[in-house]
Amino acid sequence: MIRFENVTKRYRGTKRPALSGVDFEVQRGEFVFLVGASGSGKSSCLQLILREESPTSGRVAVLGRDLKSIANRKVPYFRRSIGSVFQDFRLLPSKTVYQNVAFTLQVTGASRGFIQQAVPEALALVGLSGKEKRLPHELSGGEQQRVAIARAIVNRPQIVLADEPTGNLDPGTSVDIMQLLARINAGGTTVVMATHEAAFVDQMQRRVIELRDGEMVRDEVGGGYGDTSNVPRLEPEAIRGAAATAALQTVREVHRETEAAIAEPVAAPAPADAPRNPRPTASTADDAPPASPPIVVPPVDLAELGVADRLGLDTGDDEEVGPVS
Secondary structure, three states: OEEEEEEEEOOOOOOOOOEEEEEEEEOOOOEEEEEOOOOOOHHHHHHHHOOOOOOOEEEEEEOOEEHHHOOHHHHHHHHHHEEEEOOOOOOOOOOOHHHHHHHHHHHOOOOHHHHHHHHHHHHHHOOOOOOOOOOHHHOOHHHHHHHHHHHHHOOOOOEEEEEOOOOOOOHHHHHHHHHHHHHHHHOOOEEEEEOOOHHHHHHHOOEEEEEEOOEEEEEEOOOOOOOOOOOOOOOOOOOHHHHHHHHHHHHHHHHHHHHHHHHOOOOOOOOOOOOOOOOOOOOOOOOOOOOOOOOOOOOOOHHHOOHHHHHOOOOOOOOOOOOOO
């Protein structure tokens, strides 16, 4: 059905080949996942199958034909046996759902009777019966992708190529699209899908061809996506608002302590040579020591405090405060 024989593909202006010595064969009716990081060569494989590109060396055969032997003017006829589904849908915005699907048959010269029969069948298969007259902008993303799949299968192709068909869809819609592709494959159509969706690959357990830097590193039947331990993961960051709230709370505590210090009366310090427990003696007003002047604490304006003062941090150059001898 599809055969790559020692295929190498180089693009002009690049040092590393997009594909290097790739060998694999896809049998009729298979469902094959092409997996690998961005730039590993998945899309290049699909372009070679569609004859959008030609290999630099090696041989690509599709449906029993060496693609190098197909003349450019006959490529459109060859592509009638292949349906393509893209990540960005590529619908005609001014045409209805019915017209988008029928357009594929019209350009191939299909009869009106065949179009009137095939288009409703394709729309029913993808679950869009009753929405034939809607325009693309009136549909959800999942519905637009269903139109794209109906357009790909309406000509009853032997092969369907899907390049990241769930890349622009939410998880729930992506599951529906994958189930739809599985039903199409169950009808005998060969499906080759390039994807980064590890969960779908692991759950469906189909054949997996893994590419890395243009080289095929794995070809496994019933395999999973592969090792994802080297994929970077996002770590949760601390919420900035929490730090600001903690700092504000500290400032408020400093403010409350300052207000309490202002309200509390300050007693005069006792002389250093005074006995600890002096015995009461008779004294007169003339013998009483002069009263110490009251210590006046100026009001504190919180807005004028520096950051270190607000948070109670010691800057190391504070002067010692106490009674002056």
